[in-house]
Amino acid sequence: MARTTLTLAAAASAALPDAAIRSTRRLTADGSGRFDAALITLADGEKLVVRIPTSAEVDQEIDSELVALRALTAGARAYLGFDAPQSRGTAAIGDARIVVMTYLPGYQVEAAHIPAGRGVAGEIGGAIARVHGLPPSVVRAAGLPERSPADARAGLERLLDAIGRSGRVPVRLMVRWREAVEDDRLWGYEQVVVLGGAQATSFVLQDDADDVPRVTGVLDWQGLSIGDPAVDLHWTAGASEGAEDVFRGYGDAAVRSPDAALRVRARLHAELEFARWLLHGIEAHRTDIVDDAAALLDSLSAGLVDDDLMADLPVRDRADVSEAIALLDRMPRTTPNGSDTSMHTDQFDPDELRLHSEESWDAAPPRTVDPDDATRPVDDATQPVDVDEKD
Numbered sequence: 001m002a003r004t005t006l007t008l009a010a011a012a013s014a015a016l017p018d019a020a021i022r023s024t025r026r027l028t029a030d031g032s033g034r035f036d037a038a039l040i041t042l043a044d045g046e047k048l049v050v051r052i053p054t055s056a057e058v059d060q061e062i063d064s065e066l067v068a069l070r071a072l073t074a075g076a077r078a079y080l081g082f083d084a085p086q087s088r089g090t091a092a093i094g095d096a097r098i099v100v101m102t103y104l105p106g107y108q109v110e111a112a113h114i115p116a117g118r119g120v121a122g123e124i125g126g127a128i129a130r131v132h133g134l135p136p137s138v139v140r141a142a143g144l145p146e147r148s149p150a151d152a153r154a155g156l157e158r159l160l161d162a163i164g165r166s167g168r169v170p171v172r173l174m175v176r177w178r179e180a181v182e183d184d185r186l187w188g189y190e191q192v193v194v195l196g197g198a199q200a201t202s203f204v205l206q207d208d209a210d211d212v213p214r215v216t217g218v219l220d221w222q223g224l225s226i227g228d229p230a231v232d233l234h235w236t237a238g239a240s241e242g243a244e245d246v247f248r249g250y251g252d253a254a255v256r257s258p259d260a261a262l263r264v265r266a267r268l269h270a271e272l273e274f275a276r277w278l279l280h281g282i283e284a285h286r287t288d289i290v291d292d293a294a295a296l297l298d299s300l301s302a303g304l305v306d307d308d309l310m311a312d313l314p315v316r317d318r319a320d321v322s323e324a325i326a327l328l329d330r331m332p333r334t335t336p337n338g339s340d341t342s343m344h345t346d347q348f349d350p351d352e353l354r355l356h357s358e359e360s361w362d363a364a365p366p367r368t369v370d371p372d373d374a375t376r377p378v379d380d381a382t383q384p385v386d387v388d389e390k391d
Helices: 005-015 056-071 074-080 120-132 149-164 171-182 234-238 243-253 262-283 287-303 322-330 358-363
Strands: 021-026 035-042 047-053 087-093 096-102 192-194 203-207 213-218 225-227 256-258 345-348
Touching (some): 005 087, 047 056, 056 096, 074 120, 120 213, 120 243, 149 262, 171 262, 171 287, 234 243, 234 262
Antiparallel strands (some): 035 047, 047 096, 087 096, 192 225, 256 345
């Protein structure tokens, strides 16, 4: 049962014993059932988010996020040009961890509702590119994971071996995925700093004075690592209208030229979410999850009958299979797994790389944004991050 706002307010007081809480209201966004969350307003008007995880798995995810957010130095945050949450306090209630963080106001857009054009899509693509442009020292200094292309292939091979033994995966999919893992064209890349599993709703937007959407904040830092940018773009498989412009915005803002196989790997990671859901069910001994994953895999296989994942490498992206990938909307969010996430670059332009020496990184200037590089989205399906219930 979800905790009441009074319980959440008491939890916030435990984490912030010296703070005067003026009001509390339930936070209905940025949870996906993983947290009980509330938006609290302090006496000085500052708004904060209090979250309590609903499972031990999510509690571990919060620990990872706290480490990642501490790794973002002042210089790194200035370079990004958008906000990331900051921890304001933690406490324990029984076996649960309470975390209070700064609130990022704005709205989020589901992948399926991102419109074509250089507004929301281009902004999100550019924000991902800025994360990928961070220096690796940000991650290494915090002891966060670093995975090579070889690690990626080995991890996916283990995943395929595990689900293959279940007998619940269509042969067509097993052949498709093994061919991709074995194809060297996908795995000769240079890894970079990644979020490690961003979703479309990881990006918080606000409209500027000219009603142009801008990414003003990014959530979901628990997978911060050095790896493959394709895993941060896998959700574009469900963005039937906006995917092209997300990748265009990403390419325009990237400090390195995206590798030719980036979109193929992004699609591969999207499809493998079904495989990971099946493996989760197997490891948890949950026949209901196994049956659900198997049904999703059957549907995916049927939707990919005429599709060849590798057919268009390296000239252009493959055929569209958005209808099949749209099933990903049914997938629950899970803690980032140990598979590799890394990026290959085939071109380096030093004039575009505004990176400072590691000794002076904390003084790095903010990255500017061209105000003419976006248009207001025409889709009215965006949802505000703010909440709708007040106690």
